[in-house]
Amino acid sequence: MKITRNMLNGMPSIPNECGTMPRGCSGQFESKHMYFDLLRDNLPEEIVIASRRYLAEQLQATDKLTCDLPDKIDAIGSWIDEKADQVRHQYREYLNERQAGAARRYFSNKSHALYFLKAVAPTKLVDGAWLYGLTRRWNDARFSSLIKIYLEELGEGVPNKNHVTIYKKLLATHGCEQWDNLSDEHFVQGAIQLSLAQHADHFLPEVIGFNLGYEQPPLHLLITAYELNELGIDPTYFTLHFTIDNANTGHAKKSLDGLLDSLPRVNDADEFFRRVIRGYKLNCLGTCTNTVIESFDLNKELIAILGKKSAVGKYVHSDYCRVAGRTINQWLSDPTQIPAFLANLEEKGWIKRDQDPQNSRFWKLLQGEKAEMFGVFNSYEKQVIYDWIAGEPKEFDATQPSDNKFGTAAFGQRRLTFKAQRLLDTLGKCSERVIPSAAARGVIRRHAPRGSTGDDSDDFNIELRTLEEKLTSLTSKEEIMNLLTSLMSPPNHYTEAGLMATRIFTKMVG
Ligand SMILES: [Fe+2]
Incomplete structure (x- = not known):
């Protein structure tokens, strides 16, 4: 029904x-x-x-x-x-x-x-x-x-x-x-x-x-x-x-x-x-x-991203570089002009759409070790720009990048699936590292944050030690469970203390 x-x-x-x-x-x-x-x-x-x-x-x-x-x-x-x-x-x-x-x-x-x-x-x-x-x-x-x-x-x-x-x-x-x-x-x-x-x-x-x-x-x-x-x-x-x-x-x-x-x-x-x-x-x-x-519209998403960046971008470019007679700062000072700006970048050859983005000067400004605008756009924003330039695949995945990094592999190769990529990564690394045994990990403080020494005086562990002390100071099961459940709430359960509370709670309810 x-x-x-x-x-x-x-x-x-x-x-x-x-x-x-x-x-x-x-x-x-x-x-x-x-x-x-x-x-x-x-x-x-x-x-x-x-x-x-x-x-x-x-x-x-x-x-x-x-x-x-x-x-x-x-x-x-x-x-x-x-x-x-x-x-x-x-x-x-x-x-x-x-x-x-x-x-x-x-x-x-x-x-x-x-x-x-x-x-x-x-x-x-x-x-x-x-x-x-x-x-x-x-x-x-x-x-x-x-x-x-x-x-x-x-x-x-x-x-x-x-x-x-x-x-x-x-x-x-x-x-x-x-x-x-x-x-x-x-x-x-x-x-x-x-x-x-x-x-x-x-x-x-x-x-x-x-x-x-x-x-x-x-x-x-x-x-x-x-x-x-x-x-x-x-x-x-x-x-x-x-x-x-x-x-x-x-x-x-x-x-x-x-x-x-x-x-x-x-x-x-x-x-x-x-x-x-x-x-x-x-x-x-x-x-x-x-x-x-x-609701996804690649064009709108790109314009929204550039519009957001223009709030800062309109102040930071030199006047040396001009597109269609206007400075980049002038283009970015009015977000409604972004579609026209993109059209001019295309017309002047800065962007070559429906091709490998590596062929576009604009993309090279964003991605690569010597890229002048490296770090301006995050991974998601760069993916949007990449896909917008690359255009629709002509056939199944034929024009998509072959790995998760932008443009590091030949354009037009088939992309590796996540699982295939992970398998390759694992094969490459397994001979280099020792996997700690599960038995070496405690039930309560089962893990320490990356960078932690595992020492009780370590700032990362102070909170967990305090939680242990609080729990041992309580005299009734009700009080213990109240403390544990308070740490298992939606905003807390994925924190260090929340995870530890959940482990203890799980053991206690069997
Ligand atoms: Fe779930």
């Missing part, structure tokens, strides 16, 4: 992965403000109260949506299996299409894929947050499946398994850390998830319903992972969700267990399930994968 377009007047025409129209509630609160407010430490009471109202508004917005959950709880198990089968079948079709020579379905080039990673960052960087409020119910067996999901989202405290850490690293690798200028719509899902984190006591069925929807592995996850790998981008964040969200033993199954375990035995189970459905539908609000992918 998917949403149909005429159910929601004025909504965008692209259905999202829920099959619904992507939109949040435009009520009293801005999602973006709510998102950043909820990421503050020691939340003021007024923000907690506001987030409850925000959540109520979003839930109200779901009332005009229908969803594909079965009406009967007994039918959800087979519904999960059927949904998983359907996704497997659709993915097989996708692979067959690709093997028959079809172009990528999602990403026209690498900058398109990076644009997507930035656009979904507000959601990915609070991954798992909706379940945080349940950690305080650590001694209630009804919530053990759901708490287990939360712990797995946090990688059980292992840094390279923590989903937020993995995504942060992915963004940093490609210069995609600047995403806070995204529109309010991009923050709807994140703000909902952070609000659910604060109000599990008041919105328990809604938390369970949201989780049930979120943990069903969608087709877009598989296609995204496949195409990121193809473009030389690490797909781990996406592939690990497909393995842990699987219908047999993974999060999809645990999400159903969590629902069944929590159903009231005395109170009204029908009313509880009605609220679960409302929570499920929260997944359908905000921007979605398809909308983000379709």
